[in-house]
Amino acid sequence: GAGVSQSPRYKVAKRGQDVALRCDPISGHVSLFWYQQALGQGPEFLTYFQNEAQLDKSGLPSDRFFAERPEGSVSTLKIQRTQQEDSAVYLCASSSSRTGGNSPLHFGNGTRLTVT
């Protein structure tokens, strides 16, 4: 597609439920990032993929968070046993460069997760 696509746009989950958030990056983009953005804050890094390899998951807040990109294109962020503090907007971004260069990130619209 023309841009980064994320689904669903909105997700309401009851505490304890599992959720799966999908990201479809720009075709051919090697790098894929997931960010978590709380209200009034900047995006906080969660994890990074280069093609199908998850090179950095240092930002995942707990072992309830898991991300995958099995074929190097679509990525899924899964949150198990959701808690209220997981409520945030989850942003996916892709970039054409692998390393170096001045390649910016292109963001999807985000998924707004509300845990009740």
Add this chain to the structure above:
Amino acid sequence: RKEVEQDPGPFNVPEGATVAFNCTYSNSASQSFFWYRQDCRKEPKLLMSVYSSGNEDGRFTAQLNRASQYISLLIRDSKLSDSATYLCVVRSGGYQKVTFGTGTKLQVIP
């Protein structure tokens, strides 16, 4: 200390004013720098890259000071449509990890 720091504002300025934002970063090995703009309840969008020699795009001027590890954004002749949050972004590390500041909120007043 956060890797990328910005004054959260808000900066309330009248139309036509000039306003400047600064951003500091802690990783001296950082390689690429950007300013993003984020409107309320929208995703961040690239405003401009920041080059070592400084660069200008219309009313917007970005500067980089590697020695002092800060980046600036200057907006001249502010428009109401400039009201948004401006995010400082730094890429660093072997795979170019991208780190955002908390953002500076700008409100341009008629």
